[in-house]
Amino acid sequence: MKVAFSTLGCRVNVYESEAMVEKFVRDGYSVVDFSEKADVYVINTCSVTNTGDKKSRQIIGRARRQNSNAIIAVVGCYSQIAPKEVSEIKGVDVVLGTRNKGDIVYYVNKARDEKKIQIEVGAVLKNKKFENLQIEDYRDKTRAFLKIQDGCNRFCAYCLIPYTRGAVCSKDFDVVLNEVKQLANKGFKEIILSGIHTASYGVDLEGNISLVTLLEEIEKIDGIERVRIGSIEPSFFTDEVVEKCKNMKKLCPQFHLSLQSGCNDTLKRMNRRYTAEEYEKIVNVLRENLEDVSITTDVIVGFPGETDEEFNETYEFLKRIKLTKTHIFKFSPRTGTKAADMENQIDGNKKEERSKKLIELNKFNENNFTESLIGRELGVLIEHEVKGEEGVYEGYTKNYVKVHVHGIKPQNIGKIIKIKILASKGDYAEGKVVE
Known part of the structure; x- marks a missing residue:
């Protein structure tokens, strides 16, 4: 039996897809590319925008065309927020939300055996228990x-x-540390510590646990x-947090x-809980205290009511x-949010115009940051x-600048090599191995 995955959205979705892949493999499935004919197609959805x-x-339509007899499972944020809509899409056999992906194989097999659509989408706002979808065999090493x-x-x-996604819930502190030790042993x-709202890690756990205390333990x-x-x-x-971060040798700046x-x-x-001045102060504090810090x-753009004056601000x-890099998004109204019902929605052409202006500014800033590293050994x-470039290998510095390097041997994949930065190519740098 063959299974294929398509994953949209954030890194959390990517992580959860990898964990679901492992569950299928342990059940005897082989994993193929989504463009191939498969017995099962899993679409891990995103609902941040209408485009998603x-x-x-x-x-979903593409999967059905590739194999009209396949089981199609739709999971994630889109199916969580609109399970009825998803279940009515022609060809969908399994509909799961965001907190029950661990049972994906069970529901896929049940749909095949019973020849009946399986829908299991709970009320996440009431669910405060962390679902531990763990990856054991990472494909990226x-x-x-x-x-x-x-x-x-x-x-x-x-x-x-x-x-x-529901209310904040955190993975058990000791479980995280054990997983980190396992990764080190491998x-x-x-x-990369990830989550939907990573800064809130620990607020729902007993004891004085926070993201900072977790970082301090991983340091050891x-x-x-x-x-x-x-x-x-x-x-x-x-x-206080910045002071503690200064003493962490492993924390990437x-x-x-x-x-x-x-x-x-x-x-x-927007109901954001800071001002531009507070944000700028934090950026300056980080730059003053952490060497070579990169902030993205x-x-x-085009949030309801955003005037030309506000955009110019x-x-x-x-x-x-x-900043090192800015990802620009044109506002997309989502049904069910306050912003969707706000007055003074912005014209699409205006959003496009503002987006292009910020994209140009981002290119300038990104190139400047990369150029500032020329001559450095990192x-x-x-x-x-x-x-497409034989003999050229790619990697990242501690502050997440992409670097292309000649003269690296394949056995050095997964190792940290000292590289001298020679040139900036916009969104990446070129470098050579330090002899």
Whole structure:
């Protein structure tokens, strides 16, 4: 029996798909590419934007065309928020939400045996228990993602995540540490701690447990040389936290700090819990205390009510603070959020115009940061050979700059090699091995 996966959305979804793949393999399935004919197709959906829902439906149709007799399972955020809609899509056999992916093989086999659609979508807002979907055999042997948290309690005006993922819940502290030790024993040099709202790790656990206490304990584990944090709220970095981070040798100086807007009025309508001034102060504190720190972010353009003046505030803010990289998203109204019902929705052409302006600014800032590293000798974790470029290998510095290197041997994949940065190529750097 063959199974194929298509995964949309965030790194948490990617992690959960890998864990589900393992469950199928243990049940005797072989994994094939989604473009191939398979007996089972699993679509792990995203519902952050309307585009995500639409793309999920298109992929379902594609799977059905590839094999009209296959079992099609739709899981994740889209099926959590709209299970009835998903179940009515022609050809869907299994509908699961976001907190019961661990039972995917059971429901797929049941759908085949009973020849009846299986729907199991619980009320996540009431579910505060962490579902431990663990990956045991990573296909990528260089960096390992480790999901430590799920859910969000923030309820930003534009976001459906609390309704699709539910309340904050954290993986048990000792379980996380044991998994990190297992990854170290398997030879991993870097782990990425990820979650839906990673900064809230531990708030639902007993005892004085937090993301910081977890980082401090991982610091003591031999074998792991790098620890990276997924997207995180700027308010996480209090003076006390920054002081502790200064003493962590393994913590990567690269943080994806959520911004969304550089205008306070827009931030307030979004229900974000900081001001542009507070954000800038945190950026400056990190730069003053952590060497070579790289800060990336997300920005939404065209949020309801965003005037030209408000957008210009965001543009000038980003121009001033010079972040390493900015991911720009055009606002997409999601039914069920406050923002979808707000007045003064922005015209699509205006969103496109603003998006292009920020993309150009991002290219300039990204290139400047890479250029600032020219001449430096930095550790690069070698990951794989660059596609289409024989003898050229790709890896990342501790502050997450992509580097292409000649002269690396295949046996150095998974190792941290000292590389001298020679040139900036925009979204990556070129370097050579330090003899």
